[in-house]
Amino acid sequence: MKILIAQLNPVVGNLKYNADNIYKSAILAKQREVQLLLTPELSLCGYPPKDLVLSSTFIENSWLELQKLAKRIPKKLAILVGIVTKNYYSDIKGEKPLFNSVVLLQNNTIKQIFHKRLLPNYDVFDEKRYFESGKTSNFFELPSSSQENQFSRIGVTICEDLWNDQIFWGQRNYKNNPIEDLVKYKVDFIVNLSASPYIIRKQKVRESMLKHSSRLYQVPIVYVNQVGGNDDLIFDGYSCATNKKGEIILCTKGFQVRTEIIEYSHITRDLKVSFNKNSNITKEEEIWSALVLGLRDYAIKCGFSKVVLGLSGGIDSSLVASIAAESLGPKNVLGILMPSPHSSQHSITDARHLANNLGINSYMIPINNIMLAYDFSLNSLFKTVEIGIAEENLQSRIRGNILMAIANKFGHLLLSTGNKSEISIGYCTLYGDMNGGIGVIADVAKTQVFSLCNWLNRFQEIIPNNILIKPPSAELKPNQIDQDSLPPYNILDDLLNRFINHHQSIEEIQKVGFDYDLLYKIAKLIIRAEFKRKQAPPGLKITNQAFGTGWRMPIASHFELN
Amino acid sequence: MKILIAQLNPVVGNLKYNADNIYKSAILAKQREVQLLLTPELSLCGYPPKDLVLSSTFIENSWLELQKLAKRIPKKLAILVGIVTKNYYSDIKGEKPLFNSVVLLQNNTIKQIFHKRLLPNYDVFDEKRYFESGKTSNFFELPSSSQENQFSRIGVTICEDLWNDQIFWGQRNYKNNPIEDLVKYKVDFIVNLSASPYIIRKQKVRESMLKHSSRLYQVPIVYVNQVGGNDDLIFDGYSCATNKKGEIILCTKGFQVRTEIIEYSHITRDLKVSFNKNSNITKEEEIWSALVLGLRDYAIKCGFSKVVLGLSGGIDSSLVASIAAESLGPKNVLGILMPSPHSSQHSITDARHLANNLGINSYMIPINNIMLAYDFSLNSLFKTVEIGIAEENLQSRIRGNILMAIANKFGHLLLSTGNKSEISIGYCTLYGDMNGGIGVIADVAKTQVFSLCNWLNRFQEIIPNNILIKPPSAELKPNQIDQDSLPPYNILDDLLNRFINHHQSIEEIQKVGFDYDLLYKIAKLIIRAEFKRKQAPPGLKITNQAFGTGWRMPIASHFELN
Structure with missing residues (x-):
């Protein structure tokens, strides 16, 4: 099974522009005989959409744009697209009104919806302001080979869903671990659609974490990250993938729009080693x-x-x-x-x-x-x-x-x-x-x-x-x-x-x-x-604690220094 | 039982100053033969403390200041003080590291701790950035009369805990309803320690809600609100109380520091009607x-x-x-x-x-x-x-x-x-x-x-x-x-x-x-x-949607207008 990683640079809120870029990736995917196209987290609206999602028209327009996209794309191709969706029972359940979701488009229809489970709400992240956590993890199936009688089971996660391994972090960051849950479903591999902002040397942490999780659970992981600057946040891309042994089998170049193809073998039940495009660059x-x-x-x-x-x-x-x-x-x-x-x-x-x-x-x-x-x-x-x-x-x-x-x-x-x-x-x-x-x-x-x-x-x-x-x-x-x-x-x-x-x-x-x-x-x-x-302008964030969105201090305060 | 409502104006982060003001209220309470002193939400550090709570020294100093306060206050008086406390098992459970809490001080000790259950995370509120929700509601008991053989059971809630009545709002805002839970414990009355920021005519909504809840659950409620300006937020005070019938029995003057005494009768098992100090003022x-x-x-x-x-x-x-x-x-x-x-x-x-x-x-x-x-x-x-x-x-x-x-x-x-x-x-x-x-x-x-x-x-x-x-x-x-x-x-x-x-x-x-x-x-x-x-300075908030803290829009975005 050929998988295309589309490391895209969306414009926040510009649904048409972002949909067009996803569509272009889909056309490329068809040309290259790809079965599965992966895009970043919230690829349709761009990350972070912030308070734009408080407009119900924006949410409705997103869904309309998604439906249009579903109709345009090549039939057999499976595409995962990130989109904000409505939580229809929020009023009855006392929940937040939206989900941070991924939809599976195939055969011109919206086949399946997955919700992000672990919602970051620290530093620059405000996801609990808008979103309800998904309750369960889920997967979908695609034919493993051209015979179409064998199916591969693909677990879907969104960004932070990957970031709660107790062994790796030395602590639990969230109550649930979607990776663990998906492994119980015996998925063949896991995809992770991300919008993970750059900080210095963060890619090293991401790679270590991916390697750790793949090795621990004996499961390949394909991680697709957004690229591009959105206000203070810079998304570095560096999409990558690990095989079951916990080896990095592909790392996309950072800081640019890229498309890369990797292949899953239903014989070895693993991702094939691809090229590592990421040369070791200095911190500077x-x-x-x-x-x-x-x-x-x-x-x-x-x-x-x-x-x-x-x-x-x-x-x-x-x-x-x-x-x-x-x-x-x-x-x-x-x-x-x-x-x-x-x-x-x-x-x-x-x-x-x-x-x-x-x-x-x-x-x-x-x-x-x-x-x-x-x-x-x-x-x-x-x-x-x-x-x-x-x-x-x-x-x-x-x-x-x-x-x-x-x-x-x-x-x-x-x-x-x-x-x-x-x-x-x-x-x-x-x-x-x-x-x-x-x-x-x-x-x-x-x-x-x-x-x-x-x-x-x-x-x-x-x-x-x-x-x-x-x-x-x-x-x-x-x-x-x-x-x-x-x-x-x-x-x-x-x-x-x-x-x-x-x-x-x-x-x-x-x-x-x-x-x-x-x-x-x-x-x-x-x-x-x-x-x-x-009153400072937005400042490009490169450390774990920049001023701006992720720094929220009172002004009229007498914080005693000792 | 005499209850003193201390509608205080804390300085955010100034633990000593805030503790002194609570102490002065305690001395007044003793002079007036009061049994229970109520202060606003997070009265020790002021609301909202924002990212100050990310400093572990700040959390430790708060606790030390609380212990000092406990030692100073008159012995028999029960005081409820708002403070940020540690969630000691957060690493193991995958929870947020802090609670928004209320402590009961009595006989120079910290007798009991209550945690806020409903954490607002919308508009200007970011409580899920810092706090874990309390799992259960709780109460404490005080002697109802001088004989000290009868006890009144007092349910404790913090601000938002009051704001989830499905009938009043026409929807559930949160999964739990702490008021409902406390009523099951057969509490005699409920206290609510708040830091509820001003918006135009919000007090009318608060009073309607209090009246509704008191009547529905046949329980008196004493609501104590912070007063004073903190950056963009203005806290209007207007602390008030309702009896079982859902009548407002006291409303404190707004926009100023006030202390008011009300009385709970263990005979009628209700709050006695007090003075309504709140003259009807125009919107202007x-x-x-x-x-x-x-x-x-x-x-x-x-x-x-x-x-x-x-x-x-x-x-x-x-x-x-x-x-x-x-x-x-x-x-x-x-x-x-x-x-x-x-x-x-x-x-x-x-x-x-x-x-x-x-x-x-x-x-x-x-x-x-x-x-x-x-x-x-x-x-x-x-x-x-x-x-x-x-x-x-x-x-x-x-x-x-x-x-x-x-x-x-x-x-x-x-x-x-x-x-x-x-x-x-x-x-x-x-x-x-x-x-x-x-x-x-x-x-x-x-x-x-x-x-x-x-x-x-x-x-x-x-x-x-x-x-x-x-x-x-x-x-x-x-x-x-x-x-x-x-x-x-x-x-x-x-x-x-x-x-x-x-x-x-x-x-x-x-x-x-x-x-x-x-x-x-x-x-x-x-x-x-x-x-x-x-890049605007903080602006004093008087509507449900001010610019500033509660308005988080992307800048480099092409939100399509139609």
């Missing part, structure tokens, strides 16, 4: 690929072909400009230099040098005159108070305004260039350098920014060397550098990782040997910056 | 009280005593200034007038007039010079493209910068003055008039803004009449008025209510008789403004 290449995809899809799915950003001559905007050039092509990237009297000369030369290396457009708009105009207007109100943060922020906000004016004027998407370290501690200006439609490196720590730039320069200088070696500075007052008020970035990032990604407290981190006063200072900065993060 | 007074409380608490809990806002001479900023003057005192409100060449003379005189009526401070900073400085700097880049939205937005953003500079300089909280109608359709400038720490009227439709202002003027002119009668205008270009590009606000608000608060589709609304083209235009505007709302 992986993050780079994720950010390039995330930015490209955000721009395109929002209807932008061009982007603009401020080029300060610093490392953050340099990295973002490089990502943008790769995502959308250098000619579609416009870098704006906005020197102030506090800018050093190298800021301009470094930024120009970068623009040149990347082949992007650049333009310079000094902000001195605008600063003077504000000073003049605010002078009588401000004269009694010493110059300080208000004036520093004002410079950043003048730049923010100029960038938004350009974005509005030419229909460009403004990119926000802040890194995770500065967003964590509020070392950024709301309505200033935080401005933008998308935070391209909002989940990338400053030390990671450096390693990405060094990796980018591995063959030739892309980021000018001077940008890499000069001390980071906001250049909002004379001779300012970040390390004036912050610990070295390697220490800061270690602390931030503990506080934010691991939700550790001062007491816990103190045990590792850090100074209490430093910890208290950093913790306070993190808490105080919550109001800024509340 | 109710909304006004909610917004005044919400703003005051946001400011104070964030550490601000003074606020600043832009005074355009329009109705929105006038209403917000009035709310601020009431919330924090007129002397703590600073209004900034920022006329441009497009501002009409009445904008200045009307704003001055308002400031005078309210007794707030005001200051004028014309923006002409700053506009010229931007024009000069952007001229060579912009000269080939016609003047348009970019220039209009720039004016709004100059004002936003000035306001933030003043906020930063003097440590004031900037108030965002946008109403729900304009935020719905994106008739507002990101990083411009959207700037602010809190959106005071972000959930108030334009037509409601008018009715609130008229109500405010019922005894004397507070909002100058000219502000009420002139046509609304953004004044960003010559002779601009809102109705140039929008339908009349009464029609617009009706449509927005259908699209947003009721999640209706174009098809559904068309059936009522609206023009398809108008519906399509408005729907498109709503969808396109999502990126702005993503």
Whole structure:
């Protein structure tokens, strides 16, 4: 039996577009004599559809689109499509009104429906907001060979259904284990339709888990993941399959739309070894690929072909400009230099040098005159108070305004260039350098920014060397550098990782040997910056704990630090 | 048996402060010879604690604070305190690691723990993100009278536990009904510890539901609600109680901290009729009280005593200034007038007039010079493209910068003055008039803004009449008025209510008789403004569907409108 894995990139909510892509895969499947076509979780509406599913018209339109699709596809082909379906008895049973489902289309009809059983409701996931858990696991049967007298039994699971192996995790994450249940039905193999968002090195975890489960239950598993960026989430693809022995027999390339064919043999009752397309890439290449995809899809799915950003001559905007050039092509990237009297000369030369290396457009708009105009207007109100943060922020906000004016004027998407370290501690200006439609490196720590730039320069200088070696500075007052008020970035990032990604407290981190006063200072900065993060643009997520959808902190709160 | 209802206003996360307030209620209870003290849901940590509960130190500190509280309180008094507790077997059972609990403190010990059974996970509620449902309902017993040989059996429920009566709602919202279960235990009365956020006229629904349940099950219910603002949520209090006949026997004043005593008679086995403190207030007074409380608490809990806002001479900023003057005192409100060449003379005189009526401070900073400085700097880049939205937005953003500079300089909280109608359709400038720490009227439709202002003027002119009668205008270009590009606000608000608060589709609304083209235009505007709302400050919620926490829409999505 030939199986086609369609690693698709849906547009959330665009039912027609997504259905068309499934249809194209079906045509390809027929050409290649495939019996079973697999698409990702919620492939018809895209994942995550969020509150779109609260519209009953949206649910009804999805079903109509599915019926149309069923009529169009080649008759004998079996297709699994992900779709939100109604829970018809929810009012009587006191249940949620929807299911996260997979339907089996065959012979122009909707033959069978499967419901997701394990609903993630943590981090960025809100599935219990919308969906009721499926009560049981189920399977379907397809002819194993052309004689059509032998049938293979195929167990169906959806994403999280795979993620509850007590031995692998050392704990149960959910009350049920759909894999265990399907094995009791003596299924020949299990398919898993997923929309599993990228985080650094997550594929290694997925592969280990798949290998473990296949080996433990002696069952092949075919895992099909969505690919593409949807707001803050990047779906990396990397669809793969394991045989009974727990060997990876295929791994699809990540960060791109792919179709791959694998074969199930009813003689060996196992998947045949296929090609492993996934070369071992470095962590930096992986993050780079994720950010390039995330930015490209955000721009395109929002209807932008061009982007603009401020080029300060610093490392953050340099990295973002490089990502943008790769995502959308250098000619579609416009870098704006906005020197102030506090800018050093190298800021301009470094930024120009970068623009040149990347082949992007650049333009310079000094902000001195605008600063003077504000000073003049605010002078009588401000004269009694010493110059300080208000004036520093004002410079950043003048730049923010100029960038938004350009974005509005030419229909460009403004990119926000802040890194995770500065967003964590509020070392950024709301309505200033935080401005933008998308935070391209909002989940990338400053030390990671450096390693990405060094990796980018591995063959030739892309980021000018001077940008890499000069001390980071906001250049909002004379001779300012970040390390004036912050610990070295390697220490800061270690602390931030503990506080934010691991939700550790001062007491816990103190045990590792850090100074209490430093910890208290950093913790306070993190808490105080919550109001800024509340108003930040979506930031591309690459860690287990990004700000945004998966970070839900109160603002008007006095969380006692000790 | 005397029961004290403590309608408290906790600060989220401030365990010591909240414990102190519970302690003070306990001392009062002892003075008044009370046997049972009731506090709201999660009274020790405040509701909603959100992701603070992901910190194990926070959970441990809560428990330590509870133990300290237990040691301090008068011995014989029974107190119910709301607290997050650990689910110790979550790893083995595959459950969530926490419970939303109530503990009974008595004789300096923690005598009993009850877990919330029905966990809301819709709109602004994310309880399944953190908590496991309690499996059973339970009760405790207290001596009914001074002889101490008779005991009353008291059933304990937490907030949502009350909200699943199939007859009242016409459907089941959850699988279980804790009230029904407690009645089987023959409880004498039921207490309900709540943190039920305000929406317009919600108290009427709560009272109807309480009356229905008391009558149906012949059981008195004492409902204690949190009061106070926490970020976007306003808790209105209005704690109340019903007797067996389903009569309201007490209703506490709303929007303020209150303590009230009621009495349970073991002879009649019912609650005695007490005073109804809740005078019937108009819808406008109710909304006004909610917004005044919400703003005051946001400011104070964030550490601000003074606020600043832009005074355009329009109705929105006038209403917000009035709310601020009431919330924090007129002397703590600073209004900034920022006329441009497009501002009409009445904008200045009307704003001055308002400031005078309210007794707030005001200051004028014309923006002409700053506009010229931007024009000069952007001229060579912009000269080939016609003047348009970019220039209009720039004016709004100059004002936003000035306001933030003043906020930063003097440590004031900037108030965002946008109403729900304009935020719905994106008739507002990101990083411009959207700037602010809190959106005071972000959930108030334009037509409601008018009715609130008229109500405010019922005894004397507070909002100058000219502000009420002139046509609304953004004044960003010559002779601009809102109705140039929008339908009349009464029609617009009706449509927005259908699209947003009721999640209706174009098809559904068309059936009522609206023009398809108008519906399509408005729907498109709503969808396109999502990126702005993503970066909006928290907005005080007064409807069933506010933007913010309870509105989770994708941005990079092509939701097909028909």
